Amino acid sequence: MSTGQPSRDVRRHTRPDAELLAAVARGELHALGVLFDRYHRDLYRFLGRYTIGHAEDVDDLVQLTFLELPKIAHAFVGDGSCRAWLYGIAVRLARRRRRSLARFGRMLGAFALALRGGVERDPESIVSSREDVNAFARALSDLTEAKRVAYVLTELEGLSADEAGRVLDVSPATVRTRLFHARNELRDALNRRGAR
Amino acid sequence: MKPCERLWEVDSLGVESTDMQDEASLARHLVTCAECRARSADLVRLRNLGREMPTVAPTPLAARRTRTRILHLASTHRPASGRLRYVALAAALVALVVGGFIVGAPWSRGRRTSVTTPDSTTIVAEQGTSFRRVREGSIERVYLDDGQLSLHVEHQSADAHFFVEMPDAEIEVRGTRFEVAVRNGKTARVHVTEGRVVLRRRATAETLLHANDTWQADEPAPIPTVDVAQLPSVPARSASPIASSSARPIRVLDGQESAQVRAYADAMSHYVAGDWDVAAQAFHDFADTYPAAPEAEDAAFLEALALTRGGRMDAASQVAQRYLVAHPSSFHARDAAVIVARAARLRGDCPAALSVLRPFRSTPESADLVSALGACRAEGRGD
Numbered sequence: 260m261s262t263g264q265p266s267r268d269v270r271r272h273t274r275p276d277a278e279l280l281a282a283v284a285r286g287e288l289h290a291l292g293v294l295f296d297r298y299h300r301d302l303y304r305f306l307g308r309y310t311i312g313h314a315e316d317v318d319d320l321v322q323l324t325f326l327e328l329p330k331i332a333h334a335f336v337g338d339g340s341c342r343a344w345l346y347g348i349a350v351r352l353a354r355r356r357r358r359s360l361a362r363f364g365r366m367l368g369a370f371a372l373a374l375r376g377g378v379e380r381d382p383e384s385i386v387s388s389r390e391d392v393n394a395f396a397r398a399l400s401d402l403t404e405a406k407r408v409a410y411v412l413t414e415l416e417g418l419s420a421d422e423a424g425r426v427l428d429v430s431p432a433t434v435r436t437r438l439f440h441a442r443n444e445l446r447d448a449l450n451r452r453g454a455r
Numbered sequence: 456m457k458p459c460e461r462l463w464e465v466d467s468l469g470v471e472s473t474d475m476q477d478e479a480s481l482a483r484h485l486v487t488c489a490e491c492r493a494r495s496a497d498l499v500r501l502r503n504l505g506r507e508m509p510t511v512a513p514t515p516l517a518a519r520r521t522r523t524r525i526l527h528l529a530s531t532h533r534p535a536s537g538r539l540r541y542v543a544l545a546a547a548l549v550a551l552v553v554g555g556f557i558v559g560a561p562w563s564r565g566r567r568t569s570v571t572t573p574d575s576t577t578i579v580a581e582q583g584t585s586f587r588r589v590r591e592g593s594i595e596r597v598y599l600d601d602g603q604l605s606l607h608v609e610h611q612s613a614d615a616h617f618f619v620e621m622p623d624a625e626i627e628v629r630g631t632r633f634e635v636a637v638r639n640g641k642t643a644r645v646h647v648t649e650g651r652v653v654l655r656r657r658a659t660a661e662t663l664l665h666a667n668d669t670w671q672a673d674e675p676a677p678i679p680t681v682d683v684a685q686l687p688s689v690p691a692r693s694a695s696p697i698a699s700s701s702a703r704p705i706r707v708l709d710g711q712e713s714a715q716v717r718a719y720a721d722a723m724s725h726y727v728a729g730d731w732d733v734a735a736q737a738f739h740d741f742a743d744t745y746p747a748a749p750e751a752e753d754a755a756f757l758e759a760l761a762l763t764r765g766g767r768m769d770a771a772s773q774v775a776q777r778y779l780v781a782h783p784s785s786f787h788a789r790d791a792a793v794i795v796a797r798a799a800r801l802r803g804d805c806p807a808a809l810s811v812l813r814p815f816r817s818t819p820e821s822a823d824l825v826s827a828l829g830a831c832r833a834e835g836r837g838d
Contacts, residue, residue, distance in 0.1 A: 288526050288749055295522045300512065307511030317511045318521065325525045395504035414498075415505045420471060439466065445501050 276341040284332040294341075295325055301342055301416075302349060309411045310353055311400045320356065324349045343418055347426040350408060398448035402441055409437035410445070459490045465498070519753065519787075526749035527716070576617070579605040596620055603636040603644075624656040633664075638672075645670045715741075719750050726757065731765030739774075756787040759794055772798030779811070789815045796827040805831035 274293070282290035302324060306317045327348050335341055399407055412423040413434065420431040420438070427434065464481050485492050513521065568580045570588075580586060584602025588595065596618045597604065608617050610630035619626040622640045626633075631650025636643045645654050646669040654662045654670055662670050722737030738758035742751045755778045762771035775794040782788060792811045799807035808831045812824055825832065 288529055291529055292522060292526055292749060295525060299518055299521070303512055304510045308505070308508060318513065318517075322521060322525055322528075326528055329529055391504055392507045392509075395501070396508050399505065399508075411505075414502050435467075442466075442498065442501065446497060449501075449504075 275338065277335060277338055280328070280332040280335045280341060283328050286329070288329075291325060291328060294328065298342055298345055299325075302345060305346055305411065305416055306349055306353065308399075308415050309350070309408055311396060316356070320349055320353055323352045327352070343422045343426050346412065346416070346418075347428070350426060354404070394449055394452045395445070398445045398452075401448065402444055406437045406441035406444070409434050410441040413438055414442075459488050461488070461491055462494055465491050465494045468495070468498075523750055523753055530749065576609050577605075577607045581605075594618070599635060599637050601637050601640075603634060605632075605634045607632045624654065626652055626654060628652065641672060643672050715745050715748055718744065719748075719754065722754065722757070726761055729764075731761045732767075735761035735765065735767075735770075735774075752782055752785060753787075755781065756791060759791060763794055768798045768801060793823055793827045796824075800827065800829050800831050805834045809834065 274290075276294070276297075279290040279294050283294070299321060302321050303317060306320050310317060310320070324345060331348070335344055337344075399410070402410065408427065409423060412418045412426060413420065418426065420434040423434045424431040461481070461484055464477070465485075468478070468481065481491075485495060568584075570578045570580075578588075578597065581603040584604060585600040586597055586602065586604060588597050590596075594616045597606070598620045600622065604619070606619065606628070608628045608630055617628040619628065619635055621635065621637050621642045624642050626635065626645070631652060632648035633650070633652055634644070634646045634648075636645075642654075642656060645652065645664060647664045647666055649666050651666070652664050654664060664670055718737070718741045722734055722741055725734035725737055735758050738754040738761060741748075742754040742758065745751055748754075755774075759771050759775040759778055762768075762774060772795050775791040778785075778791045779788060779795065782791075792815055795811045796808040799805070799811065808828055812828065816824060
């Protein structure tokens, strides 16, 4: 639609994450908006998988994550994407919130409701795939938090063991161990349920 | 039977960095090793099931509201320079508490305490107050974390200083009687009995208090909530999964903090109430008055939307066209283009309608673009 010089909108969306975070640290909230535009979908997706959460809780955690940035933006180190770093903030915030047992119970219970309103597909595939997916999600929710987050970060979000270790503030070896056990438990759970 | 020695490589694939040579070697091995092949298939199956789980994804409008809410909250809580703004309170007097004073340990909660220093400065802490005193040479600081203190500070000598430090502000005292209360991390009340103090809180103008003056934090106003379901929707787009995001109530801020916040909240209130002309004017005024505000871009688009809802298609089109010129790659650009295209179609100008939507068209055509273009789509098939 526009020709010639890139518009201000295009230019602001090509700024590196480190530059945007430095701007946020200086109090430039416009940069916070750009970071939200860039990463909110990833955060919603990750938190939804990790917490198996009610959408409102995920929404709250996404907001809290971005609201943390003005305080800690100066702590970001690196030249690349800050996506994994945001995941680390989100995990810490989620752990703090999860201390409320009532909320945790609501999250697990609400998952069934969320699944019934899931992605629309043709009726045949909905029946068979939802059984599989339903069984998988239950098995995932049965994992301990440490194994579940390691699995979600590496297998579903595509982080390496090194990256996941930095997110979780543990060694890559610990991530690999938790992932190994998570896979075994998921496999066993699905086999017990007879999921295809 | 002993497990294959290369099973660990299958487990590591995708989690560890490997070079192409290793991957090629593993790929050859998988052809011949049923065990590794089964393990690999199993891991892929689990991963695919995980990725098929419904994901939480807000609708574009819900995401926009969340973004606006975040920027609001961040702007009302940030220190302007990233540091606490101290404003030493002028107006007053007095010298300070003398040396040899107790420092360090916080008072335990649940006791009411009165302390009188050798130079007759008196501090009375209400029950449950958490505070501590630290003395460094001729500087005395009282850190008040929560609760209420009554202080009578004798006149300070020229080289002495007495400060009361709250979580969000500071008072410098030269000689006066006053009370200060902190609740939930915020300064709640300051009352001066004698002398004068100047209170300066983070990101606000200073307040000079004389004898018998009281400064008190406003009670937070009740925040009206509005059910999103009652709001007219943005021009249709494919819905994202997770219906609960779109049903979540939003908050229309009834702001006490600033005229800017109030102006945006007022405009939104008119929009929610269906006063389209008033809302359009209010959004226009907001974007004009506060062009650098985080909400200014939203306000510019919402003006066009309010005009659309009010049936003023030509006016809406002009506003949406201005919005597209100012924000061609923005979040609402597509919706603004839909408004322009629909108005062009209604005037019979199919080339204009097709032109403005060209960057957003795809195959298959989405419902809102189909609706906006109407019969003009037939002309556009030649493009």
